[in-house]
């Protein structure tokens with residue numbers, strides 16, 4: 467099948483590459499000329515494990531192409547994916563300007579029937595808006611389908627090629643047939659394609675992300691309570707996660723969720739609720755809890771240094787919003803580093819993939835270490851912000867020699883409490899030890 471993907475960000479690039487891998491002829495379109503030129507030259511602008519292999523194979527075999535011309539990209543395409551940004555507008559609702567601009571352009575350009583697919587995360591009612599915008603100029607028949615994307619950064623290829631489910635929102639039998647054919651190679655893995663109407667598909671995406679954010683924030687609140695009550699959140703996680711009604715995943719307490727999606731999508735769903743005059747109380751709490759959780763370690767760090775961070779060197783391990791990505795959008799590390807700098811501390815940071823992106827934010831205000839151990843050299847303490855696997859089993863002997871003080875503030879609960887005790891570390895983590903009264907007051 468010939469398909470077009472408009473927008474070659476994270477989702478567009480993965481969508482285009484994976485559909486090329488399943489035998490389709492794919493043209494990806496982007497207005498960013500530099501990005502398109504890079505892609506034509508074989509340079510992938512994001513870090514995503516496994517993407518390079520598929521990208522190289524499909525570009526070499528001519529199934530995956532790139533252009534800045536929408537007209538050229540959609541020529542002969544049976545399916546046109548819109549994988550465009552939907553950032554929060556000023557009021558928190560999803561800004562549809564990118565989607566509606568392309569919809570308007572498509573109306574002028576469509577020459578034959580095509581299925582236009584909203585792959586972006588868009589609020590309820592967007593498929594209807596897209597339909598209206600295309601209709602303004604279109605001389606041919608077309609359908610607009612909502613097909614939200616559930617991939618996670620870092621495991622995007624696996625998620626795309628073996629999806630838990632594919633959600634397709636359309637009432638058109640013709641569009642259903644086209645989409646079924648396109649997804650057939652993925653469905654053969656035994657995963658369901660769930661058809662529904664457009665509005666329900668749009669809402670499904672927000673409900674999924676918001677529910678996962680609820681799960682994380684709930685566990686973060688349990689963790690905070692554990693600290694007061696002297697319980698261990700890791701044990702609670704195991705104790706409840708084994709109940710199949712609850713499930714094991716997304717129960718990890720820490721310093722809150724970040725990334726380009728949970729924060730913006732929870733906010734956008736709250737805004738949608740507001741538009742429909744519905745008081746969605748849980749969402750408001752989730753946003754509140756997460757905002758507080760992201761900086762949870764700061765008062766503890768402050769208290770440890772008796773309220774004086776001036777001149778202290780703090781090593782930071784992990785800058786990306788989660789492991790296996792170089793994405794730093796809404797990463798807890800950013801807010802924490804800024805607060806440490808504001809308090810007069812010096813920061814030496816290390817992340818295996820996200821350093822270049824962080825350089826664009828902090829420039830020379832912080833020091834960038836070449837290795838995780840180099841970051842520890844003469845540091846007064848280590849703060850862990852992202853659970854990269856390499857941080858899980860470090861050589862503590864080496865760390866002991868480098869760190870000025872054996873102090874770790876761990877926002878991702880990477881180490882066992884007993885182990886840290888034995889090693890003689892002052893070890894602060896999340897939801898596993900009673901924190902002192904003074905810190906509680908500061909929190």
Ligand SMILES: NC(=O)C1=CN([C@@H]2O[C@H](COP(=O)(O)OP(=O)(O)OC[C@H]3O[C@@H](n4cnc5c(N)ncnc54)[C@H](O)[C@@H]3O)[C@@H](O)[C@H]2O)C=CC1
Pocket residue numbers: 472473474475476477478495496497498501549550551552564567568585586587588615616617618619726727
């Ligand atoms: N990043 C993720 O892991 C996931 C994102 N989503 C959703 O997918 C959508 C896209 O997200 P990302 O790929 O992260 O966005 P992104 O911001 O990384 O990429 C969007 C791309 O669209 C291009 N673009 C903007 N206007 C254009 C136009 N008129 N014509 C052609 N290209 C244009 C931009 O240059 C950019 O390359 C969002 O709605 C997001 O919520 C959904 C699931 C996962």
Ligand SMILES: O=C(O)[C@H]1O[C@H](OP(=O)(O)OP(=O)(O)OC[C@H]2O[C@@H](n3ccc(=O)[nH]c3=O)[C@H](O)[C@@H]2O)[C@H](O)[C@@H](O)[C@@H]1O
Pocket residue numbers: 587615616617618619620675678682715716717718719720721722723724725726727728787788
């Ligand atoms: O709509 C999207 O863009 C995507 O958003 C998330 O994917 P992603 O943002 O890539 O990352 P996640 O793995 O979901 O992690 C999000 C954040 O939650 C945090 N998290 C996750 C799990 C957990 O147990 N605890 C926890 O704090 C992570 O550290 C991270 O900051 C969803 O998992 C995807 O299904 C969805 O497609």
